[in-house]
Amino acid sequence: MEHSIIFDFLNSILLQIPGLSKGPLGSANPIVKGMIPSAIGITFIAIGLNLFNAIIKRKMVDHDKLRRLLKETRAWQKERMAAFRSKDQEKIDELSKKSAYMNKMNMEVMQMNMRPMMITFLPLILIFYFVLPPLFSYTVANSPIPLNFIPGDFFQLTCTAEKVASQPQICKHVNDLYFWAWYFLSSASFSGIIMRLTKTTMDLS
Template structure:
């Protein structure tokens, strides 16, 4: 886990330094649009995932996360001279440690001497970050394809269940499902269904659909999330049977409180096994 944090820190630092040294104004202007990409292209989970058993789903997602960790480790072995990387990191870290020691002891002679090497160390540090950045960029391509196109369709929104809530920072970064999330999803979905139902000419069918959506909202308030989901799917079935243009089915992200979201379980598995994978493949990196 420590190694993964170190690598991410180096990569983010490299990006910031690259932007700082870049003379191209367009790179800076395009930064907000780049940062907004994950928000605009969030993965859309399937209403009918192939794997619905929580135990099977959690194991398979963990296996995929570990496999991608091995893939990334192999990329690093192929694209990075690990001996050179470790040697450069040791040189930078030894200098940094000696420099901090000189500052603590107020040794002005040592400080001036070490400052003379600062520009060289900055260049060395940039090269270290570039070496780590290259395999990361190659790794991102298959990871994003799997994350956006494959996993949500195979597993749906959630893949595990926790005995307690894991939402340490609340709704800012939800890891496990809450009743509020389910209610919000159901209200949004039922409003969309009712809006599409207005195009149906037969008032009896239209009333049947609105009755199902109303019942779904009532069931969610009563805590019957799975039954509410079934009512929504029934409403979609009737709706699409009476419309020429089919409406894409949507379902609530969760069917129970404290279910673990797909992305969160994937991240937990990746972080948990990253250190082990790095030790096995001898790609572990530490700046201590």
């Protein structure tokens, strides 16, 4: 999975932590009216922020070096797993001698990916809290099925019947998608495409 998708997921989790948000993000009287314009607007914002992330990553990361490190570490992991499956103890011992070196390279890969994320994290949070909420309603689309796969109220993407009854000013219909959830889904959908277009993907194929 691309690190940016993981970042979007963690970002979405972070937005639900009590104290970081004064209730669901959005507005009862948004500047952008209607679900279709709102959904399209958020999709374009998600694409724009993905492009911003990709450009920062392109400028800050040596992608030739990153791919070389990834190729070497993944080849070692694949060879090691094959040795374990075949119970080739001699090969396992030989590959284990490289463990410290491979761990060092994995740490370097992680640091290379974290560097641009440290630059983009603060702007994304500021946009979420100060730019997007006045523009869009609490919900901006309707899902044909519920998307609340994680039990409890901590990470809900769609409105439940209980929320429609208790928070009618926020949830109008069951399975309405919260605006931050639509952003998360849009961002995840376009992230891989944008990374391939900007040649910032970690896919070695």
